[in-house]
Amino acid sequence: MIGDYTVSTNILLPLVVSLVFLALVAIYPFFENWVTGDKREHHVLDRPRNAPVRTAIGAAGVTFYAVLWAGASTDLIATNFKMSLNQVLISMQISLIVLPFVAFIVTKRICLALQRKDREIALHGRESGRIVRLPHGEYIEVHEALDAHDLYKLVDFKDYQPTLARPNAKGKITVSARLRARVSRFYFGDRVSPATQTEIEANQHHAHEIEEQVQKAIEASK
Numbered sequence: 001m002i003g004d005y006t007v008s009t010n011i012l013l014p015l016v017v018s019l020v021f022l023a024l025v026a027i028y029p030f031f032e033n034w035v036t037g038d039k040r041e042h043h044v045l046d047r048p049r050n051a052p053v054r055t056a057i058g059a060a061g062v063t064f065y066a067v068l069w070a071g072a073s074t075d076l077i078a079t080n081f082k083m084s085l086n087q088v089l090i091s092m093q094i095s096l097i098v099l100p101f102v103a104f105i106v107t108k109r110i111c112l113a114l115q116r117k118d119r120e121i122a123l124h125g126r127e128s129g130r131i132v133r134l135p136h137g138e139y140i141e142v143h144e145a146l147d148a149h150d151l152y153k154l155v156d157f158k159d160y161q162p163t164l165a166r167p168n169a170k171g172k173i174t175v176s177a178r179l180r181a182r183v184s185r186f187y188f189g190d191r192v193s194p195a196t197q198t199e200i201e202a203n204q205h206h207a208h209e210i211e212e213q214v215q216k217a218i219e220a221s222k
Contacts, residue, residue, distance in 0.1 A: 052111035
């Protein structure tokens, strides 16, 4: 009750939650821009794996909305599956809090794992399944080198690094700078850096040496 008026929270609360959710979705691009400090002009979308925290936040948001969507049918779920309405409702309430966190963690770990796989392919080439025995008895798998286009896709993304809380012109570290540094560590603290040109060239030289050993082994076996 507010004065002489009755407020129906079963309608008002979901509306408020939905509006807050949509507001966060609208604000997020500006928030990430503040965290990264990236003022460049962008024309191409990032690969989801190359922005693991952003992708994980998106997965958490989709999961949150999906639980809200499913929660609107708790009565139908309970009726069709012969379940207790209270149990279904409690399950939805728990899922609304727990599942977005689970989706965030799982999605972020998957993205980081895919980044590590891309880095490995960029450095050592694609697995060919061809096993060769070297003259000294070692067995190795011969990797196929990537062409320039495929290599470009694996290494062409911005390597953001956690920012530091730096003092302003007055020599003071503001609360905003400290907050930005903390959020930046959350975003990029466990990042996977793309393979550099120096690393790629070093591995290509090593692969060339191995290829020479393979050719010698093949010639010796004839």
